[in-house]
Amino acid sequence: MLAGLLLLLAACSGTDGESGGEAQGGQAGEQVNIGISQLVEHPSLDQAREGFVAALEDAGYKEGENLAIDYQNAQGDVNNNMTIAQKLVNDDNDLILGIATSSVQAITQTTQDIPVLFTAITDPVKAGLVESMENPGGNVTGTSDTHPDAIKNTIASIKEFFPEAKTVGIVYNSGEENAVVNVESAKKAIEENGLTSVEATVSSSSEVKQATESLVGRMDVLYVPKDNTVVSALESVLTVANEQKIPAFVGEGDSVERGGFASYGLNYHDLGYSTGEMAVEVLKGKAPSEISVGIPENLELMVNKQTAELLGVQFTEEQQKKITFVE
Structure with a gap:
């Protein structure tokens, strides 16, 4: 009986190890759920979102396979941000992306546990989203769309x-x-x-x-x-x-x-793509606090x-x- 039990435990351990490896590599495996809150639809913000999703797909996270995205748009009404944030948090998403300052602020006010990324933010420090660009702290990081020049x-x-x-x-x-x-x-x-x-x-x-x-x-x-x-x-x-x-x-x-x-x-698709690459790091186990806020490289x-x-x-x-x- 003891020998049989040991064999069973070894088999279960091997199965878990394979599943974890597949999830980390972005292959078919554990389902990843990501919520997206966007303030309003216009080309820059839309391209940032599309770039974000493209980076996930390139890393092996395919929507409809091992990735589910819940995209919510506030239609330009900041009062909708908090309702959206509460929904995305209550749905236990693995990660939440906020696009535009007020959308991210609502998310960070709602959760300190779920990893939060942002993109298309002018000044994340002044907005109270991170402690500094180099050391964000907490559960939040992302990319700013403001090149200093x-x-x-x-x-x-x-x-x-x-x-x-x-x-x-x-x-x-x-x-x-x-x-x-x-x-x-x-x-x-x-x-x-x-x-x-x-x-x-x-x-x-x-x-x-x-x-x-x-x-x-x-x-x-x-x-x-x-x-x-x-x-x-x-x-x-x-x-x-x-x-x-x-x-x-x-x-x-x-x-x-x-x-x-x-x-x-700057190219907002590229900005969103950089944010998506950060999301891949987070999904693989890196804390947002360990990822510096990114800024556009080229103008x-x-x-x-x-x-x-x-x-x-x-x-x-x-x-x-x-x-x-x-x-």
């Missing part, structure tokens, strides 16, 4: 392309923390470049067009920061700007592709060719060498 370079390019410009209009949601951080940085860069700023604030996407119209006649160029409320209604902003032949400098490469004039931008000056033609902008040979034109 992005806003500074974008504002400086205003003087390069429109040397006669004096006033920069800014439309943003004063209740969106990441937008406020972006605007503070932009205003500093505006002042450093000898420009002045005028602002119009909104609380919802339905107010964006009217706010932009209120700046007509008071601005030479427009700056649209990384603001989820405004960017989700970017077409209404650009309608006003293009009708009035006002150049719209934007905070994201995706917004250039949608018709903004120019930006020093490129992106200009929308059609918008430039609409505005009648001519580029020198030197300028063309450093511009990535999009249509």
Whole structure:
């Protein structure tokens, strides 16, 4: 009887070992459940989410096989964030991804136990998500979409392309923390470049067009920061700007592709992919506190060719060498 029992225990141990190896390698095995909370749908955030999922798939976590994703969208209403966070926590997900600052804040207020990753966050330290970029602490880490030179370079390019410009209009949601951080940085860069700023604030996407119209006649160029409320209604902003032949400098490469004039931008799919690679590390046993917050590695000056033609902008040979034109 004793010999039989020992053989049975050895067999069970061998089976567990094989199962654990398969799960760590991302092969068919234990089911992995991941919750995703996204504040609003717009191209930058959507691409970040798609990049995140792509990294998981490349590591062997296949949706519909050994991976289940519960994607929830707050539809731009921050009041929905907490309800979503509570659902994802109560469903005992193995990991939760938050996309946009307020979505992640709701998750971190709801759980200190489940690993939490974030992406497309302007300032995770100021938002209270991590202790520092190098040493996040707790159960949270992820990627910031703010390259230290992005806003500074974008504002400086205003003087390069429109040397006669004096006033920069800014439309943003004063209740969106990441937008406020972006605007503070932009205003500093505006002042450093000898420009002045005028602002119009909104609380919802339905107010964006009217706010932009209120700046007509008071601005030479427009700056649209990384603001989820405004960017989700970017077409209404650009309608006003293009009708009035006002150049719209934007905070994201995706917004250039949608018709903004120019930006020093980054690839949000790549940003999300980096976050997905972090998720793989966590699923394999690494604590979020051991993974430093990532930032974009590369910036490129992106200009929308059609918008430039609409505005009648001519580029020198030197300028063309450093511009990535999009249509």
